[in-house]
Amino acid sequence: xxxxxxxxxxxxxxxxxxxxxxxxxxxxxxxxxxxxxxxxxxxxxxxxxxxxxxxxxxxxxxxxxxxxxxxxxxxxxxxxxxxxxxxxxxxxxxxxxxxxxxxxxxxxxxxxxxxxxxxxxxxxxxxxxxxxxxxxxxxxxxxxxxxxxxxxxxxxxxxxxxxxxxxxxxxxxxxxxxxxxxxxxxxxxxxxxxxxxxxxxxxxxxxxxxxxxxxxxxxxxxxxxxxxxxxxxxxxxxxxxxxxxxxxxxxxxxxxxxxxxxxxxxxxxxxxxxxxxxxxxxxxxxxxxxxxxxxxxxxxxxxxxxxxxxxxxxxxxxxxxxxxxxxxxxxxxxxxxxxxxxxxxxxxxxxxxxxxxxxxxxxxxxxxxxxxxxxxxxxxxxxxxxxxxxxxxxxxxxxxxxxxxxxxxxxxxxxxxxxxxxxxxxxxxxxxxxxxxxxxxxxxxxxxxxxxxxxxxxxxxxxxxxxxxxxxxxxxxxxxxxxxxxxxxxxxxxxxxxxxxxxxxxxxxxxxxxxxxxxxxxxxxxxxxxxxxxxxxxx
Numbered sequence: 001x002x003x004x005x006x007x008x009x010x011x012x013x014x015x016x017x018x019x020x021x022x023x024x025x026x027x028x029x030x031x032x033x034x035x036x037x038x039x040x041x042x043x044x045x046x047x048x049x050x051x052x053x054x055x056x057x058x059x060x061x062x063x064x065x066x067x068x069x070x071x072x073x074x075x076x077x078x079x080x081x082x083x084x085x086x087x088x089x090x091x092x093x094x095x096x097x098x099x100x101x102x103x104x105x106x107x108x109x110x111x112x113x114x115x116x117x118x119x120x121x122x123x124x125x126x127x128x129x130x131x132x133x134x135x136x137x138x139x140x141x142x143x144x145x146x147x148x149x150x151x152x153x154x155x156x157x158x159x160x161x162x163x164x165x166x167x168x169x170x171x172x173x174x175x176x177x178x179x180x181x182x183x184x185x186x187x188x189x190x191x192x193x194x195x196x197x198x199x200x201x202x203x204x205x206x207x208x209x210x211x212x213x214x215x216x217x218x219x220x221x222x223x224x225x226x227x228x229x230x231x232x233x234x235x236x237x238x239x240x241x242x243x244x245x246x247x248x249x250x251x252x253x254x255x256x257x258x259x260x261x262x263x264x265x266x267x268x269x270x271x272x273x274x275x276x277x278x279x280x281x282x283x284x285x286x287x288x289x290x291x292x293x294x295x296x297x298x299x300x301x302x303x304x305x306x307x308x309x310x311x312x313x314x315x316x317x318x319x320x321x322x323x324x325x326x327x328x329x330x331x332x333x334x335x336x337x338x339x340x341x342x343x344x345x346x347x348x349x350x351x352x353x354x355x356x357x358x359x360x361x362x363x364x365x366x367x368x369x370x371x372x373x374x375x376x377x378x379x380x381x382x383x384x385x386x387x388x389x390x391x392x393x394x395x396x397x398x399x400x401x402x403x404x405x406x407x408x409x410x411x412x413x414x415x416x417x418x419x420x421x422x423x424x425x426x427x428x429x430x431x432x433x434x435x436x437x438x439x440x441x442x443x444x445x446x447x448x449x450x451x452x453x454x455x456x457x458x459x460x461x462x463x464x465x466x467x468x469x470x471x472x473x474x475x476x477x478x479x480x481x482x483x484x485x486x487x488x489x490x491x492x493x494x495x496x497x498x499x500x501x502x503x504x505x506x507x508x509x510x511x512x513x514x515x516x517x518x519x520x521x522x523x524x525x526x527x528x529x530x531x532x533x534x535x536x537x538x539x
Contacts, residue, residue, distance in 0.1 A: 029102065029125065030054070030081045036098035037084065045087050048133070052083040059083060066112030066132060066366070067120060068177075070373045071449045078121055080107070080128040087133050092239050093213040095129050100211075100524060107527065108235050110150045111179020115376050116481045118527040119182065119235065129239065131181060132366070139164050144247040145204065146170070150181025150240050155347075155363030161247060162344035162360055169250040169343045172199040174351050176362075177369040184243055185234035186479030187426040189435070191312040191350055194283045194414030196248045200230040200424055201415075205244035208237070211520045215241075228515040228531075231426025233478040233504065236512075236531040237519050250343045255313040255320045256350065257337045260306055262296070267307040268390050270330055274309070274409075275384035277328045279433040283414030284314040285323065292406040293397040305394050312346055373444035375455045377462045378480040379436040379469040380428050381409075389468050396464050401457035404441040409434050427506040428475055436469070437480065438462060459484065478504040487528040500529050 034053050037043075043051045052059045062083050067073055081104065084095045099106050105126040109119040120128050131151030137160045139146040148157055155176025161168055171192035173183055188199030196202065205218045206229060216238075218226050229240055261267040271289065278287045290308035309331060313320040317338035324333045341349070344360050353369055354362055362368060385393075397405065411434045421427040428435070440458040442451040462484075466474070476485055486499035501509040512531045516523075521537035523530075 033082055033098055033102045033104060033127070036101060037082065037094055040094035040097060041088075041091050048085075048087065050085055050087060050091055052085065053081070054079070062130065063120070063128070066109060066130070066179075067117075068112045068369070068371050069115065069117055070371050070444050071375075072117040072121055073371075074449050077117075078123055080120070080122075080126055083128045083130055085130045085133050089209065089215060089241060092129065092209050092241065093215075095127060096209065096211065096213050096239070096524075099127050105526065106235075106239075106524075108181070108239055109179075110181030110234075111153060111177060111183070113175070113178050114182065114481055115374075116483050116528070118481060118529065122527070131179070134241065139247075141165050141168065144168055144249075145244060146247060147242055147244050148180050149242045150179065152180045153363075153366060154178045154180060154183060155365070155368070158344060158347050159360050159363040162342075165247075166252050166342055166344075167250055168247040170199070170245060170247055171196040171202060175353075175369050176347075176351060177366055180243065181240055182234045183479065184245075185229060185232065185236075185240060187231045187477070188479065189410060191286050191288075191346070192248065192250075193416055194286045194411065195314060197415045197419055198231070198424075198426060199245070200426055201419060202246040202248065203230050203243050204246050207241040207243075208239065209241060210238040211522070211524045224511075224515050225519055228425050228512055230424040231478070232508075232512050232515075232531065233425075233529070235527050236516060236525055238525060251314055251316075252342065253316055253340050254343050254346050255315065255317045255338050255340050256311065256346050257313075257320075257333060257339065258308060258310045258349075259331065259333065259337050260308045261331075262294075262304045262306055263394065264296075264304065266330075267305055268387060268394070270309075271307055271390055272384065272387050273328065273330055274411075275381075275433060278411035279413035281327050281413075282323055285311060285320070287311040287328075287411060289409040290406065291393075291397075291409065293394075293402050303398055305397060310350065312350060316340060373442050373447075373449065373451070375440055375458050376480055377438040377458060377482055377484070378477040379438070379462070379465055380432045380475045380477075381434050381436060381468065382431050382470050383468075384433065385468045392464060393461075396457075396461050399457060399460075401440060401454050404443075404454065405457060405461070406439055407461075408437040410437070421506065422508060422511075425505060425508050425512055426478075427508045428477070432470070432475075435477065436465070438465075473502045473506065475506065476500070476503040481529060483528060485529075488526065488530065488532060498532060501531070504529075 037051050049058050052062050086092050106129050107119050107126050108129050110131045134149045134151035137148050141164050154172050172188045173190045184199050208216045288310050292306050293303050294306045296302050296304040317340050348354050412432045417430045421429045440454045442454045516531040517533040521533050523533050523536045
């Protein structure tokens, strides 16, 4: 295969060399790095290869296995010089040591759901440290805790919990293939957030390998670093090997409902009313909205909005019915709309990707969520959007590109309003009534890996929302990485742009910079949107 494309300081050093010498220099750099890694660890553990160079038959399958955003699966996408699929902590330590020695950056990948590909793409020479083999889970039912490796997926964690208990759960995301490492590092929300907060709120210890290769736990890393890794984003402070999390109580029977309404079924009024109900209703209920446009062939124009009301309630259907009748009778929820089930069954149903009747074991499938060509954005809403504002959203959705666009609105309130903004690095708490996820999809096989018109559409939607969302700053969610907000300048090394930092972390950004300056003053752990030190100190 062709060597990965490079645009880097190393390439600048070779700019006057003939192409044959440039290729030879690149190959020598790869060989030197691979030899350093081999010298410091085993290339094979049993039959499993640990170090993968572009010449190895394992390289491309490993690289593409967890590449979730298909717009990055192109020949021109900059690829790693080496991939290390760590099996032991010593493999991680060797990767840090050799990458520093030979002038490579590290990109850390656990699930591959990074929206901008920063866990497996870089314009400078880099190594992918892939943790998907680092996926063990140890659950202690007696203490309601679990140690989880960063390379495990949310689906794997949910499945393992369900095999030990029907009344324990973990409050994290909907998609089973998301890696635990990146999800917890950025915050992590799901159907239990109004009852138990974010995934990161329920972390009680962690194992981190720092820039010096030192293995740290909560006690030895100190409370500042422990604060920062919970919600401060991934790839900033070190390699987070594993997390100790607090499991939460759920009843043996929970209730799920999914009902949809169109504009012709009074959806606009229902969405307007939802903004007042969903963030204030009992914390046992999380009622999200899925918003899209659909064909309406009997109408002129022939598009309408479809609003899906999808909910998890921690209790039985009868109690839910009483609650909804008292708080949101306009929706007209019936007993027939409600399905009682176990918590693990609700995980399958709310994921919206598994066939009816699927066994929980399907959660172990790392490729269950389809890979797609997408562009995503996010917003936080502090005041209800007016009816006129909603009608303007529907107008944006009338455009042809919106046929593959959508939004999810996730209500806050409950526990999310009780935790201070400064408790962990994730800052978006009281004052927000819901989070908006904005996305557009396209058929890359027909259109190409990037569709400018679809990307323009989701940016137009984002611009339209400006008067209705948070301000000063307009906030964003670190786990929904978005380079439209700005990026660091990787070259030159210490010229950093932080416009995105305030949007992701608000007032917590200053403390994150202080932690970064203390634990990684040379800025070894960096990417296009990594926390910068206040001043780069080269060793």
